[in-house]
Amino acid sequence: MVVYVCKQGDRRQKCTSSGVRPNQRSFKVGCPAKIRLVAVEENGICQLRVTTCHLYHSNHPVGPEIMKVFPEMRKPDSDNTLNKILALPSVSARDIQQYVQETQNKVLFNSDIHNLRRKVVKGLDVSETERIGQQLKTVEEEGGKFMFAINDTSELQYVAFITKTMLESITTYPEVLVLDVTYQTNVNNMT
Numbered sequence: 001m002v003v004y005v006c007k008q009g010d011r012r013q014k015c016t017s018s019g020v021r022p023n024q025r026s027f028k029v030g031c032p033a034k035i036r037l038v039a040v041e042e043n044g045i046c047q048l049r050v051t052t053c054h055l056y057h058s059n060h061p062v063g064p065e066i067m068k069v070f071p072e073m074r075k076p077d078s079d080n081t082l083n084k085i086l087a088l089p090s091v092s093a094r095d096i097q098q099y100v101q102e103t104q105n106k107v108l109f110n111s112d113i114h115n116l117r118r119k120v121v122k123g124l125d126v127s128e129t130e131r132i133g134q135q136l137k138t139v140e141e142e143g144g145k146f147m148f149a150i151n152d153t154s155e156l157q158y159v160a161f162i163t164k165t166m167l168e169s170i171t172t173y174p175e176v177l178v179l180d181v182t183y184q185t186n187v188n189n190m191t
């Protein structure tokens with residue numbers, strides 16, 4: 001038996017828990033639209049028979065515009081430009097909404113953008129930290145050294161490293177002093 005029901009069919013079951021997720025909204029409005037098919041054998045032939053056919057929707061509007069606001073329709077496709085602007089706090093939610101609307105014809109809510117932003121920023125942080133850690137590990141494996149310090153609130157104070165080649169140079173020419181600084185290249189706001 002196969003039953004096709006309207007997405008806005010059954011009402012959401014009453015929540016019996018202590019209300020851990022109290023603000024869940026639901027599209028379920030008890031719309032009765034439904035088609036039920038049953039497999040039956042007649043004269044040795046298997047057939048699908050329609051046993052229920054209720055084609056009319058009630059309690060909600062129908063149409064392509066309504067479909068766009070369903071959660072699964074509001075997931076934007078992966079897009080490098082989108083990921084970049086999501087990571088920029090200076091780009092407003094409205095601009096992001098407009099961009100997705102124009103490029104993918106999808107409607108995003110403010111809450112969608114908030115969630116997408118959180119994911120993108122979290123992803124950046126993890127990969128950035130991992131990359132730095134990996135780099136320092138490589139330096140050490142190749143015969144160099146590194147050290148770092150964190151303060152009481154676990155903020156990174158500094159990272160210092162010396163590669164094997166640098167170590168060899170400084171051992172061979174201890175009288176040479178090299179000063180190297182970075183200037184206005186700090187995209188990660190490290191101080």
Ligand SMILES: [Zn+2]
Pocket residue numbers: 006007008009031032033056057058060
């Ligand atoms: Zn319906």
